[in-house]
Amino acid sequence: MKKQISGWGKNISSNVNISFPKNLNQLKKKIKKNCIARGMGRSYGDSSFQRKNTIVLTNLNKIIEFDKKKGVIELEAGISIKEILQNIIPHGWFLPVTPGSKYITIGGMIASDVHGKNHHKIGSFRHQIIEFKIIDKKKNLISCSKKKNINLFNYTIGGMGLTGIIYSCKFKLLKISSHKIYQEKFRCKNIYETIKNFKGSAAWPYNVAWLDTSAKGKSLGRSILFRAKHLKDKKTNKIKTNFLDNKVITLNNYFPNWLMNSFTINILNKLYYNFSFNKNNLTNINNFFYQLDKIKNWNLIYGKKGFISYQFVLPLKNSTKAIIDILNILNKNKVYSFVSVIKSLGKNDGYLSFGIKGLTLVFDFPNNSNTYSVLNKIDQVIIKNKGNIYLCKDSRISHSNFFKMKSNFYNKEFTKIRKGIKNKFYSEQSLRLNI
Numbered sequence: 001m002k003k004q005i006s007g008w009g010k011n012i013s014s015n016v017n018i019s020f021p022k023n024l025n026q027l028k029k030k031i032k033k034n035c036i037a038r039g040m041g042r043s044y045g046d047s048s049f050q051r052k053n054t055i056v057l058t059n060l061n062k063i064i065e066f067d068k069k070k071g072v073i074e075l076e077a078g079i080s081i082k083e084i085l086q087n088i089i090p091h092g093w094f095l096p097v098t099p100g101s102k103y104i105t106i107g108g109m110i111a112s113d114v115h116g117k118n119h120h121k122i123g124s125f126r127h128q129i130i131e132f133k134i135i136d137k138k139k140n141l142i143s144c145s146k147k148k149n150i151n152l153f154n155y156t157i158g159g160m161g162l163t164g165i166i167y168s169c170k171f172k173l174l175k176i177s178s179h180k181i182y183q184e185k186f187r188c189k190n191i192y193e194t195i196k197n198f199k200g201s202a203a204w205p206y207n208v209a210w211l212d213t214s215a216k217g218k219s220l221g222r223s224i225l226f227r228a229k230h231l232k233d234k235k236t237n238k239i240k241t242n243f244l245d246n247k248v249i250t251l252n253n254y255f256p257n258w259l260m261n262s263f264t265i266n267i268l269n270k271l272y273y274n275f276s277f278n279k280n281n282l283t284n285i286n287n288f289f290y291q292l293d294k295i296k297n298w299n300l301i302y303g304k305k306g307f308i309s310y311q312f313v314l315p316l317k318n319s320t321k322a323i324i325d326i327l328n329i330l331n332k333n334k335v336y337s338f339v340s341v342i343k344s345l346g347k348n349d350g351y352l353s354f355g356i357k358g359l360t361l362v363f364d365f366p367n368n369s370n371t372y373s374v375l376n377k378i379d380q381v382i383i384k385n386k387g388n389i390y391l392c393k394d395s396r397i398s399h400s401n402f403f404k405m406k407s408n409f410y411n412k413e414f415t416k417i418r419k420g421i422k423n424k425f426y427s428e429q430s431l432r433l434n435i
């Protein structure tokens with residue numbers, strides 16, 4: 001079947017041959033000359049598709065085994081976080097690492113090696129994986145773990161689908177006794193206070209801050225910081241999951257392209273900062289972890305031209321000065337973002353993973369030529385400060401800038417793995433970056 005598809009940013013799309021295999025046999029048959037796996041298409045750019053053969057895994061969504069006592073689960077790679085939560089929460093388990101949306105598959109979580117609001121405590125998803133099975137170029141199903149097929153294990157995690165198609169994954173879960181979350185929320189006046197409060201909140205399991213990219217001068221880098229922990233509730237033994245569907249607004253049509261411009265985003269930023277008051281309260285898993293899911297198809301707000309997401313990480317040592325430089329570049333060029341998030345990352349996850357000990361920032365910008373030229377300038381700040389960008393958000397970096405970031409995608413080990421499969425597993429993104 002031919003279909004026009006894009007990533008979540010909707011800023012670039014392709015007319016692709018797409019298929020939706022229903023089981024392992026059908027999946028193997030679809031791996032012809034060349035292909036790329038796709039989950040729920042929540043990566044923002046062009047990593048989840050290629051013109052000739054894009055294979056969507058969402059029908060392979062079975063739970064293979066669930067040890068409810070030990071909290072170990074094995075799943076097919078196309079299952080979504082929402083489907084997993086519906087099955088594990090009632091038994092008192094939660095994902096040890098979760099991204100900010102429930103509409104993401106396990107395959108996508110491994111391929112991007114996702115991080116959550118607890119990276120400062122436990123690192124990325126990589127560290128929770130016991131084993132996964134991947135289909136290689138000869139259609140063999142290969143088990144990979146820290147002891148078996150070690151290289152393939154290490155470089156598939158964070159490998160953006162470029163080592164084969166992940167069929168299943170076994171990993172550890174996190175014990176919880178309630179679906180409730182205790183949250184504290186408070187304003188930070190500028191970037192120094194934001195960073196100080198991240199340090200002061202390091203003992204909390206979850207930390208994240210929304211950043212006001214429109215703030216200038218003494219208020220540059222002001223933010224709203226959220227820190228949270230799971231509530232301990234001895235009375236609850238069977239937790240219901242209907243709260244996962246709470247209050248969803250659905251957008252069915254694109255908004256006009258002009259709606260999200262520097263003027264309106266500036267106003268939204270000011271309103272959000274000024275009307276967010278310091279507060280401690282009880283909330284639930286859905287409200288804390290998956291806020292953006294409450295507006296279904298929120299990506300339509302940016303109009304038909306879509307938007308450009310940009311996420312980078314900077315080593316802790318260089319981070320404050322570099323973040324100030326970046327926020328000043330945005331301000332000078334009047335390029336603002338409303339969905340702007342800062343998180344503290346606790347360790348170097350290694351291999352192809354994005355995580356290094358430092359600070360990560362993510363922005364969503366309206367799609368126009370000014371944004372592209374500003375992001376080229378910001379790339380230079382990241383290169384100079386030995387940072388990196390997150391490929392699952394990327395749709396535009398040039399090969400030369402990505403190469404200068406000294407990404408392990410160009411190291412000897414990964415080049416060796418890619419030799420012989422470069423023409424078999426590739427995406428529009430891997431072609432652009434020559435990886």
Ligand SMILES: Cc1cc2nc3c(=O)[nH]c(=O)nc-3n(C[C@H](O)[C@H](O)[C@H](O)COP(=O)(O)OP(=O)(O)OC[C@H]3O[C@@H](n4cnc5c(N)ncnc54)[C@H](O)[C@@H]3O)c2cc1C
Nearest residue numbers: 039040041042043099100105107108111114115160161166
């Ligand atoms: C609202 C929102 C919030 C987010 N928050 C976070 C966050 O907090 N932290 C974070 O780390 N990320 C976050 N992300 C990014 C998201 O976690 C990643 O982009 C993830 O990879 C998307 O999964 P997917 O199933 O949609 O995969 P797709 O977007 O379809 O694919 C992403 C990549 O995974 C590969 N892939 C998918 N399935 C397989 C498979 N079975 N085998 C091999 N390769 C495969 C694809 O080839 C592609 O390279 C967020 C995204 C959104 C939309």
